[in-house]
Amino acid sequence: MEYAKMAPSQVRQLIREGKITGQTSGMCDGYAQGNLLILPREEAYDFLLFTQRNPKPCPILEVGDMGSRLVKKMATGGDIATDIPRYRLWENGELSGEFTDISHLWRDDYVYFLIGCSFSFEGELLAADVPVRHIEEGRNVPMYLTNIECEPAGMFHGKTVVSMRPMTAEQAIRATSITASMPRVHGAPIHIGDPAKIGIQDLSKPDFGEAVTVKEGEIPVFWCCGVTPQSVVMSARPPIAISHAPGHMFITDVKNTLLKD
Numbered sequence: 033m034e035y036a037k038m039a040p041s042q043v044r045q046l047i048r049e050g051k052i053t054g055q056t057s058g059m060c061d062g063y064a065q066g067n068l069l070i071l072p073r074e075e076a077y078d079f080l081l082f083t084q085r086n087p088k089p090c091p092i093l094e095v096g097d098m099g100s101r102l103v104k105k106m107a108t109g110g111d112i113a114t115d116i117p118r119y120r121l122w123e124n125g126e127l128s129g130e131f132t133d134i135s136h137l138w139r140d141d142y143v144y145f146l147i148g149c150s151f152s153f154e155g156e157l158l159a160a161d162v163p164v165r166h167i168e169e170g171r172n173v174p175m176y177l178t179n180i181e182c183e184p185a186g187m188f189h190g191k192t193v194v195s196m197r198p199m200t201a202e203q204a205i206r207a208t209s210i211t212a213s214m215p216r217v218h219g220a221p222i223h224i225g226d227p228a229k230i231g232i233q234d235l236s237k238p239d240f241g242e243a244v245t246v247k248e249g250e251i252p253v254f255w256c257c258g259v260t261p262q263s264v265v266m267s268a269r270p271p272i273a274i275s276h277a278p279g280h281m282f283i284t285d286v287k288n289t290l291l292k293d
Contacts, residue, residue, distance in 0.1 A: 078186025
């Protein structure tokens with residue numbers, strides 16, 4: 033099925049029905065996608081402060097009302113507990129389960145955070161003839177833990193996660209110009225070139241997602257990634273948290289062009 037040309041509401045319905053359980057890169061061309069973190073109210077303020085201090089890896093798209101699963105601003109009729117293909121449950125910083133629906137886990141004190149996703153600028157890159165290798169190869173984007181510390185806030189602290197797309201130097205210049213105008217989906221790259229300088233030893237072994245081909249003459253280009261909150265959860269070890277599985281996003285009704293400066 034050609035998910036790239038489908039409306040977000042149609043794809044969300046297929047996800048809700050369990051007919052889509054895979055990663056969402058390339059789906060609903062032109063529409064923004066979002067990362068997810070859900071926390072109890074007790075930890076939610078600290079995390080909101082964390083996002084304000086770390087806007088590049090954690091650009092906020094929407095924060096839910098306590099206890100509400102309804103997505104109000106970024107999608108009509110969206111349900112945060114059913115409309116993501118795969119969720120992760122974290123207990124004391126340890127991954128304890130993955131689910132395609134978290135309705136049975138929902139609590140009245142939960143607050144959700146929708147965070148900008150780099151999938152949202154991939155259509156802009158493709159339109160400018162900048163390759164997106166993981167889409168070409170039908171894979172999840174490669175993501176890596178770095179040595180870049182986030183600015184702590186309250187109980188939350190940890191390392192920045194980045195996503196990587198290989199391209200030529202000329203393409204990297206174009207990609208930087210395009211993405212710099214989209215700060216709500218991570219903005220310009222955080223690093224270009226030598227992975228070791230940000231603590232990545234082997235591009236063929238991503239911490240999340242899947243490795244992609246880096247061709248001769250290409251360089252790795254790294255953007256901050258909305259999986260950073262999962263790195264932070266592993267470091268801060270809150271009693272309970274729920275996230276998306278890396279690459280499995282909430283697809284919004286908002287056009288990427290509306291997220292530009």
